[in-house]
């Protein structure tokens with residue numbers, strides 16, 4: 001990437017961004033501006049994509065629309081779990097309404113040569129780029145799923161009907177507070193060097 005590829009106003013990507021990102025769901029306003037969102041989705045659509053299928057889809061939910069979104073979640077939860085109490089539904093509503101912005105990320109799956117998993121993985125890579133981009137811009141976020149993410153009614157309300165897949169909700173905003181730093185694993189615990197089948 002050359003410097004001229006970096007959109008005006010955006011910081012050049014840095015390794016520090018990747019090494020300092022952490023999730024936070026204690027978020028408030030301000031949320032990324034439309035201009036910031038453009039940059040964020042530019043980063044998202046840099047995700048690797050087998051076959052140029054462009055499977056990623058991003059649905060921004062903010063402002064008043066969050067109330068409508070919560071109604072969809074509550075109706076889906078009630079249909080799935082008739083035993084859910086009013087208090088359960090209120091808790092669910094609060095969980096989402098406390099987030100100033102939500103980006104639902106999904107994959108528009110094209111049936112054919114490229115396996116579905118690769119298209120879903122590409123959407124996952126886009127989601128990761130969103131998390132890194134919001135961090136680079138000084139915002140924070142968290143990727144969550146839960147039963148509603150896999151509920152066909154919720155999927156349909158956001159424009160994902162099979163074979164398409166909703167892969168998560170990314171909460172986005174400004175940190176209300178820093179969460180305690182999470183202990184990070186030692187990367188070498190996850191890495192081996194393969195030296196051939198005979199090496200055992």
Ligand SMILES: Cc1cc2nc3c(=O)[nH]c(=O)nc-3n(C[C@H](O)[C@H](O)[C@H](O)COP(=O)(O)O)c2cc1C
Pocket residue numbers: 021022023024142143144145146167168182
């Ligand atoms: C596909 C996916 C789904 C996730 N769903 C949830 C979730 O529903 N609730 C939750 O608390 N964390 C969920 N997480 C984990 C958080 O996004 C986050 O990674 C975790 O809290 C660790 O924080 P870190 O990103 O700072 O390492 C999910 C992560 C992934 C990749």
